[in-house]
Structures are given as C-alpha cells and as structure tokens.
Amino acid sequence: MLPCLELETSPNPSAAVIWLHGLGADGNDFVPIVPELKLAGCPGIRFVFPSAPSMPVTVNSGYVMPAWYDIIGRNLMDQEDSVGIQKSAVSVVQLIEKEASRGIAYDKIVLAGFSQGCAMALHIGLRFPHKLAGIIALSGYLPLAITVNLEKHSANTNTPIFMAHGTYDPVVTLDRAQASEAMLEQMGYQVDWNEYPMEHSVHQEELMDISRFLEDVLAAQ
Numbered sequence: 001m002l003p004c005l006e007l008e009t010s011p012n013p014s015a016a017v018i019w020l021h022g023l024g025a026d027g028n029d030f031v032p033i034v035p036e037l038k039l040a041g042c043p044g045i046r047f048v049f050p051s052a053p054s055m056p057v058t059v060n061s062g063y064v065m066p067a068w069y070d071i072i073g074r075n076l077m078d079q080e081d082s083v084g085i086q087k088s089a090v091s092v093v094q095l096i097e098k099e100a101s102r103g104i105a106y107d108k109i110v111l112a113g114f115s116q117g118c119a120m121a122l123h124i125g126l127r128f129p130h131k132l133a134g135i136i137a138l139s140g141y142l143p144l145a146i147t148v149n150l151e152k153h154s155a156n157t158n159t160p161i162f163m164a165h166g167t168y169d170p171v172v173t174l175d176r177a178q179a180s181e182a183m184l185e186q187m188g189y190q191v192d193w194n195e196y197p198m199e200h201s202v203h204q205e206e207l208m209d210i211s212r213f214l215e216d217v218l219a220a221q
Helices: 031-036 082-101 116-127 145-151 174-186 204-218
Strands: 004-008 015-020 045-050 054-057 063-066 109-114 134-138 161-166 191-196
Touching: 004 031, 015 082, 015 116, 031 045, 031 204, 045 082, 082 109, 082 116, 109 116, 109 204, 116 134, 116 145, 134 204, 145 174, 161 174, 161 204, 174 191, 191 204
Parallel strands: 015 045, 015 109, 109 134, 134 161, 161 191
Antiparallel strands: 004 045, 054 063
C-alpha cells in the first residue's frame, strides 16, 4: 500500500478525495490546500494524499525522484511508460478499494491529480469499474490516449470531469491539455474545462472552482 497522509474535514466522513501529486513532489504537496477550499456545502470528506515511489526519470537525466511513471521525452506522448502507468494504477486502485472498505461509497469518491497525478487520475477514472463521484484533472493530460476507447468502462461514462490548466504552462503546454479535453469530449465525457492566468501551478480562483465542483458532485442526496 502506498504511504499516505490523511486529513478529514469532520469525524466519520462519508466522502473521500484521493489526490495524486506531480512529478518530484510527495503526499505533502497538496495538504495545505484543504483549508483553502470552502467545503461548507459538502459532506465530511477524507482527503487522502499518497506518495509515489521513487524511480529514475529519463527526461531528468535519470535522476531518482518520486514519480508515478517514467517520462521518456519532452513532448510527453512519445514512448509513454505504459508499464509504469499501469503499475501505479494498481496501487491507486488499492487506495480506492480501501476507502470502499471503510464505508465510503464508490460514488462518493473523487480522484484528483496534478500534472503526472492528473494523468493518473484520468487513466484510472475512465477505466474504473464502479461509478465514481468525479475526476479533478489539474495541469495535466490524458495518457495512453490511444487505448482509452478500448479500455474505458461504461460505469464512468457520465462521471463529471473538472479540467483546469494554466495559459502559460511551460511543462504541460496548453495545447496538449486542450487536445486531451477535446478527445474526452469526442468520447462523450462531461468535461468542465477551465483556464487560468498561471504557469504550472495552482490559482486561487481555481481552488474556488474546485470547491464548487466538489460541492456539486458530493452533495448529499
């Protein structure tokens, strides 16, 4: 099981958000954003922040760092590390199943991720065999796009997807993210697309939009 940090917004939460960090970061990276999210309209949420294992990353001269998968080339789509992506997906699915075993319904679980974590959230969420509450995809892209149509699961065809990107992002360029969004739309997914005047980071307005998204998808029924 991946090492995780957990933060609950109230005792006995009835929802969960599993938040995947970006390349070179760890589970601590997004913990500070929880108090900044306005979650009064949401049920109690358990935020789960796993840390990826460390591995050599080709694009960074083989330097060992926390990563969900290897990155071979700068354009992200050449020679994708399908083995690494699939291996990390198994580990993240274990976290989803752990939340289910703790009494959180699958349709009250949100997968969120930034950059590499965004890629993982999209990869897993579209293939997961139970309906999830939503997917939050920040400053990233759709990996292994050529196989999505073959591997996607109908359980999450109507799962809302919040995608957000910086207009000045030099790491995952805006056009790359827009191409991923267009592909998702073409496959029939409900994508809430958002752009912010930032680079490869998080914007205050973006946090407020995430808050509204969580309130929408986790609202008590």
